[in-house]
Amino acid sequence: MKQSVMSGQKGSSIRLAVDTAIFSVVDGMLKVLLVRIGSGPYEGKWALPGGLVLADESLDTAAERVLSEKAGVDDIYLEQLYTFGSVDRDVRGRSVSIAYFALVNSDRCLPATIEYYSDIAWYDTATLPKLAFDHAKVVEVGIERLRNKLGYSNIAYGLLPREFTLTELQTAYEIILGHELDKRNFRKKIQDIDLVKETGKIRKSGQSRPARLYSFTDRKPKIVDVL
Amino acid sequence: MKQSVMSGQKGSSIRLAVDTAIFSVVDGMLKVLLVRIGSGPYEGKWALPGGLVLADESLDTAAERVLSEKAGVDDIYLEQLYTFGSVDRDVRGRSVSIAYFALVNSDRCLPATIEYYSDIAWYDTATLPKLAFDHAKVVEVGIERLRNKLGYSNIAYGLLPREFTLTELQTAYEIILGHELDKRNFRKKIQDIDLVKETGKIRKSGQSRPARLYSFTDRKPKIVDVL
């Protein structure tokens, strides 16, 4: 019983991967970015973008690199979600995956939005195809994290463009939470807790009153009681 | 850009470990169980109990096994906390550690409470020694998780004996949260949300009024609005 920490066992040679669930609000739906696997036993299946962790990079760095290489996005909101390590999660052999959670602005130009890429696409989270590995679970945990965190943080800055109307902000919240919010109460709360600031600009939107444009007061993760 | 998922890189041979921060409320303090490292570059340093993940066990299983082997505890509250993977977290070479978070009842007989073991001990979280690796960070994240979760779950069942008084329950909350609670409001809330039930028994405690004994209605993790 008097052993030292981490002694006695030989190196276990478990493959270590990062997989990221990238969420965005597109066309009034909460979507997640999927890629099609090109070879091996999972060929043709959809999965989250992911890759192996290299020996000389941290987990966060690995996630950023994979995001850039596989999904073509950089500098987006990214946080660690959960680590999955069932023995049988990958038929090719033992692997452990550190799942990440990312958010992109709907206005960002993504490869997936370009026709050319037939093996990468946004999928509505409400109607996902069967996913490889345990990625369905990753998406589920990711949505849960997103819903919770909307309520007590400014995380929404990762989803909206730099400037937006309060109606757009509210709509994003409604889509993610899956239910409607009272307009007056929402605006009151948002303005109470200095989550956003007026830009002074307005946006004309056809035959109706123009809307004021806002931006987040802070584009770094912050804890605030939003709802 | 059209690569498949997890292809192209060779196996990275990163050592994979689990490390667990085991918390308990002892002698009016929030304590964490530490073990002394017996050999190698970290010899003599204190660290969380941990060990390598074996090739044929899941992460949760590895955490349970290590808990049993290194700390002598079984069947306690355990959940995954966060995964740490800085490149330089271990001078012996690249390693990634899946940190776990555990709770034990103060009445459970632990090896650490027996004089014989000089290399395992409960430390007050307020006055920890320097810890090996990034274990100080693990403890910090664990305490944060514990504090948050007390407020919206029945997680406290992991810390209290099967039967306890409401004063004992309140005291545990106060110690962990680090501030006092109003007795009447606390009891009102606790009784509203059927967190605990009366056992019918009472405990005599010297020259004062005997206290009713309660037990948790549920000893499985549950989401409830406690505070």
Added chain:
DNA sequence: CCAAAAGTGTTTCCAATACACCCATGC
């Protein structure tokens, strides 16, 4: 009857909810 901890009710206040109307613009 005194000490020591258990146990209980009421008032106050603030924040969440519910709800309906006016405003600015384009056509």
Added chain:
DNA sequence: GCATGGGTGTATTGGAAACACTTTTGG
């Protein structure tokens, strides 16, 4: 002048917070 979405104020209510006294026991 009307259709469209933008923008605001108030009344109600329910829960959190603050607060003090009575009860039961042992010595």
